[in-house]
Structures are given as structure tokens and as C-alpha cells.
Amino acid sequence: MxxxxxxxxxxxxxxVASFRSQVERRLxxxxxxxxxxxxxxxxxxxxxxxxxxxxxxxxxxxLNSPQMLQLAMIAERWDKGYGHFTTRQNIQxxxxxxxxxxxxxxxxxxVGMHAIxxxxxxxxxxxxxxxxxxxxxxxxxxxxxxxxxxxxxxGHPEFAFLPRKFKxxxxxxxxxxxxxKAHDIGLRMxxxxxxxxxxxxxVGGGLGRTPMIGKVIREFLxxxxxxAYLESVLRVYNLYGRRDNKxxxxxxxxxxxxxLETIRAEVEAEFERLMAEEAGPTRALSxxxxxxxxxxxxPPAFDDLPDSDAGLEAALAADQDFRAWVKTNIVAxxxxxxxxxxxSIKPIGKAPGDASADQMRALADxxxxxxxxxxxxxxxxxxxxxxxxAADLPEVFACLQKADLATANIGLITDIIACPGMxxxxxxxARSIPVAQDIANHFNSPALAAxxxxxxxxxxxCINACGHHHVGHIGILGxxxxxxxxxxxxxxxxxxxxxxxxxxxxxxxxxxxxVPAVRRLVDAYLALRTDANETFLQTYRRLGAxxxxxxxxxxxxxxxxxxxxxxxxxxxxxxxxxxxxQVQQAAHSxxxxxxx
Amino acid sequence: xxxxPALQVVTANDLLNGDVVFLSSGGCWRRELQHATLVRTSGDxxxxxxxxxxxxxYVVGPYxxxxxxxxxxxxxxxxxxxxxxTLGPSNRPDLGRQAEGLAEVxxxxx
Amino acid sequence: MPIVTDSGFxxxxxxxxxxxxxxxxxxxxxxxxxxxIANDTDPRDLVPHFEAVGLIAVTFxxxxxxxxxSLARRLRALGYKGRLRAKGHVISDxxxxxxxxxxxxxxxxxxxxxxxxxxxxxxxxxxxxHALQARA
Numbered sequence: 001m002x003x004x005x006x007x008x009x010x011x012x013x014x015x016v017a018s019f020r021s022q023v024e025r026r027l028x029x030x031x032x033x034x035x036x037x038x039x040x041x042x043x044x045x046x047x048x049x050x051x052x053x054x055x056x057x058x059x060x061x062x063l064n065s066p067q068m069l070q071l072a073m074i075a076e077r078w079d080k081g082y083g084h085f086t087t088r089q090n091i092q093x094x095x096x097x098x099x100x101x102x103x104x105x106x107x108x109x110x111v112g113m114h115a116i117x118x119x120x121x122x123x124x125x126x127x128x129x130x131x132x133x134x135x136x137x138x139x140x141x142x143x144x145x146x147x148x149x150x151x152x153x154x155g156h157p158e159f160a161f162l163p164r165k166f167k168x169x170x171x172x173x174x175x176x177x178x179x180x181k182a183h184d185i186g187l188r189m190x191x192x193x194x195x196x197x198x199x200x201x202x203v204g205g206g207l208g209r210t211p212m213i214g215k216v217i218r219e220f221l222x223x224x225x226x227x228a229y230l231e232s233v234l235r236v237y238n239l240y241g242r243r244d245n246k247x248x249x250x251x252x253x254x255x256x257x258x259x260l261e262t263i264r265a266e267v268e269a270e271f272e273r274l275m276a277e278e279a280g281p282t283r284a285l286s287x288x289x290x291x292x293x294x295x296x297x298x299p300p301a302f303d304d305l306p307d308s309d310a311g312l313e314a315a316l317a318a319d320q321d322f323r324a325w326v327k328t329n330i331v332a333x334x335x336x337x338x339x340x341x342x343x344s345i346k347p348i349g350k351a352p353g354d355a356s357a358d359q360m361r362a363l364a365d366x367x368x369x370x371x372x373x374x375x376x377x378x379x380x381x382x383x384x385x386x387x388x389x390a391a392d393l394p395e396v397f398a399c400l401q402k403a404d405l406a407t408a409n410i411g412l413i414t415d416i417i418a419c420p421g422m423x424x425x426x427x428x429x430a431r432s433i434p435v436a437q438d439i440a441n442h443f444n445s446p447a448l449a450a451x452x453x454x455x456x457x458x459x460x461x462c463i464n465a466c467g468h469h470h471v472g473h474i475g476i477l478g479x480x481x482x483x484x485x486x487x488x489x490x491x492x493x494x495x496x497x498x499x500x501x502x503x504x505x506x507x508x509x510x511x512x513x514x515v516p517a518v519r520r521l522v523d524a525y526l527a528l529r530t531d532a533n534e535t536f537l538q539t540y541r542r543l544g545a546x547x548x549x550x551x552x553x554x555x556x557x558x559x560x561x562x563x564x565x566x567x568x569x570x571x572x573x574x575x576x577x578x579x580x581x582q583v584q585q586a587a588h589s590x591x592x593x594x595x596x
Numbered sequence: 597x598x599x600x601p602a603l604q605v606v607t608a609n610d611l612l613n614g615d616v617v618f619l620s621s622g623g624c625w626r627r628e629l630q631h632a633t634l635v636r637t638s639g640d641x642x643x644x645x646x647x648x649x650x651x652x653x654y655v656v657g658p659y660x661x662x663x664x665x666x667x668x669x670x671x672x673x674x675x676x677x678x679x680x681x682t683l684g685p686s687n688r689p690d691l692g693r694q695a696e697g698l699a700e701v702x703x704x705x706x
Numbered sequence: 707m708p709i710v711t712d713s714g715f716x717x718x719x720x721x722x723x724x725x726x727x728x729x730x731x732x733x734x735x736x737x738x739x740x741x742x743i744a745n746d747t748d749p750r751d752l753v754p755h756f757e758a759v760g761l762i763a764v765t766f767x768x769x770x771x772x773x774x775x776s777l778a779r780r781l782r783a784l785g786y787k788g789r790l791r792a793k794g795h796v797i798s799d800x801x802x803x804x805x806x807x808x809x810x811x812x813x814x815x816x817x818x819x820x821x822x823x824x825x826x827x828x829x830x831x832x833x834x835x836h837a838l839q840a841r842a
Contacts, residue, residue, distance in 0.1 A: 014833060021829070022799065027611075030821050033652055035797050038770055047656055049681045050692050051614035080691060095691075097613040121770070157806035158779055161772025238776040239746075273783050351687055422677060423685035431680075433687050483675065 001062050001374060002147050002296045004112040011155065012109040015116055019043045020102040042122055042160065044115025045101055048426045054093045054101060055118040056108060060128035060146035060170070061089035061377040061384075063113075065364040068375055070111040072360035078104050083360065085345055085353040087417055087466055088167075089127050089377045090118055094424055116154055121162045123153035123234070128170045129177045130378040133297060134340050134386040136332040140189045140197060142172035144294045145226070148285065152227050159234050163241035164249035166234065167206075176497035179379065181205045181214040182471060184251045185233065190220065198222045203233065203263070204255035207465035211501045212252045215260050217267065224284045225271075232270035236263065300372045300387060305337025308390065315394040322397050324446060325408035330393065333386075339393060341371070341385040342378065343400060344407040344415060348444045351433045352418045353381035362403035370396050379468075380417055382410065413455045413522070414440040417468055421461025421478060422485075428461035430478025430485040435459055435514055442515045443522075452522055455536045456495070471495035473537045474521060475502045476514065485511045491521075491548055492540045503545050505552050517552055524551035603663050605632035605671070606644045607678070608655035616681050616693070617655060619648055625655055627693065629671050629682055635660065708819045709791070710801065710812040712831050715824045724763055730755065742793065745773040749780045756786050763813065766794035775807040782808035798826040802833050 004012070019039075026036040040046075044055040056071070063071075071091060075083050078100045079093040086092055096104060108114055118125050126149045128142040129135065149168055153159070159166070171178040172189040180186025186202035199221045205214025221229050237251045240258070255263050275284075316323050331340045343363065346352050355363070367375045367385055370392045376384035388396055400406040409415045416439060419425065421432025436459055443449055458472030462479070469475030475490035486508035493502030509517050522536075528547055529539045540548065606619035617625040618632035626632070635641045641660055648658035662674040673679045684692015708715040723739035727747060730737045740761035743752075752759070762781065764774045774792055781790060792804045793813040804812055814822075 018799070018830075018833070025822075025826070027653070029653060030826060031797070032821075033656055035769060039799060047609055047614055049677075050616060050684060051609075099612060121772075157803035158775045159772070160800075160803060161770050161775070235776045235779065239773055239780075243771060243773075273780075277783050422680055423687055428677075431686060433685075437687060485676065 001064060001143075002059075002293075008112065008151075009109070012105075012112075012114045012116070015043065015114065015155070016102055016105045016109055019105060023098060023102060038120055038161070041120035042117055043101075043105065044118040045096075045098075046119060046426070048094070048424050049422070050424070051095045052098055052101070053424065054096045054104060054115055055086070056091050056093070056113060056115045057118045057125040058089050058091060058113075058377050059150045060126055060132065060143055061130045061379075062132075062143065063375050063377070065368040065373045065375070067111045067113055068360050068364035068367065070107060070113070072357040072364070074104055074107055075357040075360065082354055082356045084351070084420060085355065085377050085381050085383070087379050087381060087419065087468055088118075088125060089130070089379055090125060091377070092420070094420075114154075119165075120160075121164050121166075122160050123149075123156065123162075123166045123168065126150050126153065126168045126170065127178055127183075127379060129173055130376040130384050131177060131331070131340055131386065132172060132376075133299065134333055134335075134338075135173055135175075135177075136334045137175050138173045138334060139191075140172040141294075141297055142170040142178070142187075142189060143297045144290065145172075145187065145189070145199075146170045147293050147296070148226070148290070149230070152230075158231075159238060162234070162238050163243045164246065164251075166237070166251065168230075174497065176499075177378075179468070179471065179495050179499070181497075181499040182207055182211075182468075182495070183214065185230065186214050187226075192220045196222065199226065201229065201233075204252040204260070205499075206250055206252045207468060207470045208250070209247050209463045209465075210250075210253065210256075211465070211470040212256065213499050213501065214252075215255065217260065217264050223290065224287070225275075227285050228274045229267070229271055232267045232274055235270055236266045240266070299335075300374075302335045302338065302387070303389070305389065305391075307336045309337070312390050312393055319394075321406075321408070322394060324450070325397055325406060326393065328408045328412060329410045335387075337390055339388050339390050341388045341393070341396060342410045343383040343385060343405050344409050345382050345405070346409060346415050346440065347404055347407045348409075348414055348440045349437050352416050352436050355383075359403050359405055362399065362405065366396060366399050370399075380415065382415070408446065409449060411454050411456070412449045413443045413452050413457060414449055416440060416457045416459060417472070418459040419461050419466035421459070421467075425461060427464060428478070429463070429480045430461050430487065431511075432459045432461040432467055432476075432478055435476060435478070435487065435511070438515050439518055442519065451532070452526065453532065453535055455522070455525075457518070458493070458495075468495060469493070470501045471499065472502060473540070474518060476518075479508060481508060487511065487514050489517060489521075489552065491545055492537065494537060505545065505549050507553075520551045520554070521548055524548055602636075603665055603671075604635040604641060604660045605629070605663050606635070606641075606648050606658055607632070607661050607681075608648065608651075608658035611654055611656050619644055619658070623647055623651075625651070629663070629673070632663070632671065634663075634665070634671075707813055707815060708824075710814065710824075710827045711810070712805075714828055715819070716811075724761075727751075730759075740789075743777075745771065745777055747777065749777060749784055749786075752781070752786070753784055756784075756788065759786075759788055761789040761791060762786065763791040763793040764809075766792055766796050769795045769797045769800060775803060778804070778808040798822045798830055801827055801830050805831075 022039050025031045046053040078096050080095045084092045126146045128146040132143045133141045166184045168185045169178040169180045169183040170187045171180050182205045188200040190200050201218040201221050202214035203217040241254050242248045329342045333339050370388050371385035372387045374386050416436040418432040418436040422428035423433050456473045458468045459476040460467035460469040469477045471493040475493050477488040479486050488508045489505045490502030491505050494500040525536050525539055610617050620626040620631040661678045663671045665671050673682050683694040724742040725735045725737050727743050729735050737758050738760045741759050742763045764777055766774050790809050791811050792809045796812045
């Protein structure tokens with residue numbers, strides 16, 4: 001994997017010094033809060049409900065054992081002993097203090113990490129397929145491209161104050177695990193008729209308030225032209241993107257309002273100008289530079305092994321738990337005798353994506369011993385051990401069990417994506433984590449989860465859709481209605497290469513009606529599917545939304561106020577009643593909540 | 597238990613540690629909701645918000661939040677967002693001010 | 707009004723002489739003393755005047771509006787070789803960005819200069835800031 005050279009090291013150290021100075025100048029009054037805010041955001045620092053939050057970049061989700069150990073150290077020394085892995089392959093610390101942040105950034109720099117551009121109206125941390133370099137279906141490794149983009153976009157002088165944030169994702173496999181069609185720019189590594197490597201460039205995708213599937217702006221972009229072309233897209237966006245309304249400021253709105261053809265023509269014209277320029281910072285990407293970066297991602301020293309292993313087979317035959325875990329959490333590796341292990345950070349009933357410092361250390365140790373020192377963070381908020389020998393799987397499983405990380409639920413109903421929601425986030429309109437916990441607790445029987453099969457539930461606590469609810473098979477969006485939490489359900493979303501935006505099912509549900517509603521959907525699916533091989537999404541696509549909507553809103557539930565007519569029973573107007581409704585709701589759940 | 601509607605307090609986050617704070621008597625910012633200065637009229641609200649705006653060196657993003665007061669004088673936030681903000685994450689009772697016993701602070705009339 | 711350069715603040719009174727784009731295009735003055743343009747100006751309109759213009763000042767209505775950076779890059783790409791100034795709400799942390807995008811200098815008002823004095827700008831004037839692009 002990539003290792004910082006002196007340029008990277010100088011760059012991140014300089015940024016730490018800059019941020020230290022910015023904090024000092026904020027305290028002295030030289031910078032107003034309005035001026036300081038975008039500067040701190042571009043260094044990953046938010047101010048959330050209870051505290052600051054630092055979002056650390058894990059570029060294209062790749063990290064090594066020493067880096068994971070350092071994250072554990074940071075969690076313990078400057079935070080509250082845990083971190084939260086996010087849907088953008090980052091990690092967030094929820095409780096840092098402003099004056100400690102320069103020291104945290106320094107500690108990150110010590111292991112070749114940073115928090116640069118994990119927020120703000122700039123080019124964000126570039127994401128990629130979390131199985132890159134290991135996947136059996138990979139055409140080309142997307143990580144060199146993602147690293148080139150990281151270097152190009154980090155501290156880019158022209159694009160630090162864009163109309164809005166800008167997200168880029170790269171995939172090198174036909175099976176898209178990077179959700180490239182839901183990014184401002186998605187890059188799919190392809191080859192042209194002559195067999196030359198390049199990219200299909202997708203623009204204007206995104207979730208959020210106005211979900212849109214990206215459109216192909218360039219069918220084939222030669223590799224050498226990557227930076228000049230992206231610079232052209234960004235320049236056109238920076239100049240013409242809307243700045244009058246933050247909800248209409250993403251490039252998807254520019255593409256939608258100005259039409260793809262217009263934007264394409266503008267970009268191509270800009271691209272031509274750039275290529276004609278005598279001396280610009282970008283121009284063509286030299287083959288030497290590409291080769292230099294690619295060398296970092298050369299395949300590790302795999303052993304020459306038979307694909308099957310007698311010890312593994314014996315363990316599979318002997319241990320039912322192990323068998324279940326292998327079935328759900330292991331996928332094929334490109335190298336014979338190796339497997340890709342996905343470690344679930346969704347133990348039943350725990351906050352999705354939260355890992356304690358102890359768990360991070362356990363993961364670092366397991367990766368060091370069994371995965372050539374490498375780990376990945378997936379946008380599904382799980383951790384991947386990319387290069388595990390098949391023969392080592394029983395030991396890896398035993399180690400994970402000790403760390404409470406052996407949950408066998410990858411891709412199943414309890415492997416829920418959830419944003420932090422209102423338990424942490426200043427933008428949230430409702431809670432997400434407790435909803436995920438309640439659903440996971442309800443479906444905690446492994447047999448039931450296995451019977452249900454592949455089913456992705458994705459939960460967002462506001463319209464910004466960090467929990468990707470639009471592309472969940474079942475999406476849940478938490479909103480506020482009349483002073484209480486209200487959850488909208490969408491159906492049929494798809495985050496893969498057959499990307500689809502889920503359809504809104506109908507009126508929202510009160511907090512404690514979400515689990516029963518999901519249960520009704522699942523029961524309907526189990527009754528409707530042709531056989532156990534037909535997944536929820538397949539059944540939905542075959543039958544459409546109608547039978548699922550009928551299950552969600554049966555006529556005989558909830559009395560007069562229920563169903564498509566008027567939504568679920570609402571608390572009457574007035575603060576005291578809505579508060580008591582909340583107390584009642586708290587009594588339903590396991591959480592100590594509204595007591596003063 | 598009767599509650600008086602339309603009571604407000606001014607809340608913000610501490611610039612240095614990000615902690616939730618409330619504008620209290622003498623223009624001090626305190627962590628305890630029970631110490632917050634109560635706002636009953638729009639004139640009071642304007643006055644306190646103007647005062648808060650002068651405190652950019654100490655706090656970030658001051659705004660008005662609605663509270664109720666029971667017969668014993670205890671203040672409670674109305675909106676669930678403010679309840680979570682005042683207590684800590686609802687899924688982690690071991691974290692935030694709910695874990696510090698801050699809820700035990702008695703109301704001090706202002 | 708202070709003008710920030712790599713060597714610090716320069717105080718000049720030439721700013722009054724800046725011509726608006728409309729005035730120049732309607733022949734209402736000599737652009738040799740300088741031209742002031744908004745950040746949504748189409749730079750292609752200026753190409754015929756590049757030789758005659760002594761200075762182009764691009765206004766920054768707010769530091770968070772980054773259009774000026776791209777406009778500067780476009781002006782340079784179109785062949786403008788004269789002095790280029792960022793004028794308005796530009797904060798000291800943005801100075802290296804402005805320089806990297808083709809600006810020669812930054813003009814700020816007295817209030818901002820009082821808040822962000824010369825040493826703040828000098829502290830970042832030599833910062834590469836974009837070392838990674840420089841390598842690639």
C-alpha cells in the first residue's frame with residue numbers, strides 16, 4: 001500500500017502547523033467564527049451536538065496495522081475510548097477538544113494519516129472498492145488512481161471553496177462496490193476497443209435531498225488525461241455551480257438544470273484549453289508518475305497455495321458457528337489459497353460502525369498476523385481483512401470471537417448501515433443508531449436472519465442521507481413531524497452497478513412503530529418469494545411496491561389514525577404531550593433516555 | 597404538574613471544548629441547564645441574543661431553545677434534539693452529561 | 707487600502723482609478739490604470755483588451771466564494787500576462803491559494819488588515835500549501 005514520502009510528510013506537517021495557527025488566531029479574534037469554520041471543516045473538525053467531532057480520512061478505505069493502532073491510541077488518549085467507522089470509509093472521533101486537535105493531527109501525521117478535506121466545500125476523501133487488490137472479479141486495481149486523486153486534490157489551491165462538497169469514487173470491478181453512480185464523479189476503470197486502460201467518467205450522481213443517479217459524461221477517458229479532465233470538470237463546477245441555495249449547490253443540480261450536453265461541451269472546451277496551456281500544474285499524467293504510484297500497490301508476497309485446505313474443511317465440518325461465519329463473511333480472493341474476510345462492526349444491538357480502542361487493537365493485531373498487515377474500511381461500516389490464508393480462517397475466527405467481532409451477518413438484515421443521527425449529529429432530524437439497534441435486536445436469531453437472506457437496511461437521520469437510505473433495499477429516513485421523530489420508509493433501492501433509488505412507501509412511522517413495520521415487510525417478503533433463493537430485492541422487482549405497501553399499511557392496524565390516511569397516531573399539539581410521548585417511547589426501549 | 601409554555605433559554609457550544617452551555621446570570625455561560633437565564637418575552641430574547649453575540653471569543657452558534665418549568669422550578673428542554681443535547685447520546689447512557697450527574701443540579705432561581 | 711504582496715503590505719492610492727468592465731467596454735476610460743471585474747465575468751470578453759489593461763482586479767464578495775480562483779486560472783490560461791489582483795474578502799490563509807491560481811497580490815480593506823495584520827500574511831506567503839500538486 002501507499003507510504004508517505006517526504007512530500008506527503010511535509011505537506012501534512014505543514015497542514016498541522018497551519019491548523020495550530022488557525023486555532024490560535026480564532027482564539028485571538030484574528031479569525032471570526034465564520035472564517036474559522038470552513039478552515040476547521042477542511043481539517044475534518046465539526047462542531048456537533050455535544051462536542052467537536054474529528055473525521056479522519058482513511059483514503060480509499062486502506063490502512064495498515066500501525067495506523068489502526070494509532071487510531072486506538074487517539075481514541076483512548078483524546079477521546080472516549082472508541083471511534084465510529086463511517087459510510088465514506090472514514091473514522092470519526094466524537095469527543096475531542098479544540099485545543100487537543102493539533103496534537104491529534106500530529107499523531108496522525110506520525111503514521112502517514114490526516115484529516116484533510118474530510119469536510120468542507122472541497123474535494124472530499126476519495127473512496128474506492130474496499131476489496132481492491134484482492135477481489136476475484138477485479139479488472140484493474142482502483143487504488144493507484146485513488147491515490148493519484150488524493151495527491152492531486154489535497155490542498156488543491158483552486159478548489160478549496162467550491163459551491164458545495166465534491167465526492168469522487170473509483171471502482172475497478174464490474175461489480176460496483178463503491179457506489180460510483182451516487183457520487184459527484186464516479187470513475188469506472190475500463191478498456192477501449194484497442195485494449196488501452198482508461199475510465200468511464202460518471203458525473204452528477206448523489207443522494208441527499210435530491211437523489212440522482214450519475215450520468216456518463218465521457219465514455220472513455222485515457223488514463224493520462226485523468227487529472228486534466230477532472231480539473232476541467234471542477235473548474236466548470238466552481239464557476240457555474242449554484243451558490244444561491246446550498247440545497248441546489250451540488251454538481252448534480254448543475255448537470256440537471258443545465259443539461260448534460262451543455263456541461264459536457266463546457267468541460268471539453270476547458271479540457272482543450274488546459275491541454276493547450278504551456279505550463280499548468282496538471283496537464284498530462286506521465287506514465288512514469290503512474291508507474292511510480294502503481295509500484296506502491298504491487299501485489300504483496302502471496303504464497304503459492306492450493307485453494308482448499310484440509311484444516312479449514314475439518315473446522316467447517318466441526319463447528320457450526322464457524323460455518324455460518326464463513327458463509328456470510330468470506331468472499332473469494334484473486335489469489336489461490338487466500339480469502340477476503342469482512343469483519344462485522346455490527347454486533348447485534350451495538351451502534352453500527354462503533355469500535356472500541358480494544359477492538360481496534362485486536363483488529364490491528366489480527367491483520368498483522370493473518371492479513372499481511374492490511375485492513376480496509378468498507379462504506380458499509382465494516383472492516384475488511386483483505387489477504388487471509390484459507391488455512392488461517394479458523395484462527396482468525398477464534399481471535400475475532402475474543403474481541404466480540406465475530407458476528408456472522410455480512411449482507412444480512414442485521415448488517416445495517418446507519419449514520420450517527422441525532423445522538424451525535426448537529427444536522428440530524430431524528431435518531432438513527434437506536435433504530436438500527438432495535439431492528440438488529442428484533443432479528444437477532446441467526447436462523448431467522450439466514451432465512452431472510454440478503455437484505456440491506458440503510459438508515460439516515462436526516463435528508464442529507466449519510467446513511468444511504470435511498471439505496472437501501474429497505475431505506476429508513478428519520479425526520480421530525482410535529483415535534484416527534486417520524487420515519488419514512490423507502491423500498492427497492494440498490495447500491496450496486498444496477499443502482500436504483502428506493503421508492504417512498506407512504507406516510508412516516510413513529511419511532512416505536514419502525515420495528516413492527518420492518519417486520520411486516522420481511523414477513524410479506526417471506527410469504528411472497530418464489531423460493532429461498534429469491535432475494536428481497538428480486539421479489540420487490542418482480543412484484544413491484546404494491547404488496548409491500550399493503551403489508552406496511554394494513555387497514556386493521558393502529559385504529560383510525562393509521563395507514564395511508566393520516567399516518568400513525570400523533571401526540572396532540574403542545575410541548576408537554578410530545579415530551580410524554582417521548583418518555584413512553586423510551587420505556588419501550590432498553591435505553592436510559594429521558595430522565596433528568 | 598403545570599408547565600408554563602414559551603419559556604426560552606440561550607444555548608451554545610463552548611469554543612474550547614465544544615460542550616453544551618447556557619447563558620446564565622451575569623452573562624456567564626454554564627453547563628447546567630438549571631442555571632440558565634429564562635427568557636419570557638421577545639424583548640428579553642433579543643437582549644440576551646445580543647449579549648450572546650458579543651461572546652464569540654467563548655462560544656459558538658448561540659440560539660434560543662424552548663424549555664418548560666415545572667412547579668418545583670425545574671427546567672426541561674421541549675424539543676427532543678435539545679434533550680439529547682442536554683443529556684448525551686441516547687444509546688450511550690455512560691457518555692455525556694447524563695453520565696456526570698449533571699441532571700441532579702437543583703434549579704437556582706435567577 | 708493595503709495591498710498584500712509576497713514582501714508584505716504596500717499602501718497605494720491607485721485603487722480609485724480602477725475601471726469597471728462596462729466602462730471599459732463602452733469606451734468610457736483608459737484601462738491602463740486597471741480594471742475591476744466581478745467573479746462571474748466571462749474572461750473571453752477580455753482577451754482583446756489584455757495588452758491595454760494594466761491590472762485586473764477580481765472581486766471577492768466573500769472569502770467562501772471561490773469563483774475568483776478559477777477565474778484567475780482561466781485568465782492566465784487565456785494568455786493574460788499582466789498584474790492580477792484578488793480584491794475584497796480574502797483571508798490570510800487563502801494567500802498561497804491566490805498566488806498558486808495566478809494572482810500576484812491581494813487587496814483587503816482596513817478592517818480586515820487590522821484583524822489580520824501583515825505578519826499573518828507574511829507567515830503564509832512562502833508556504834507551498836500544495837506540495838503534492840507540485841510533485842505531480
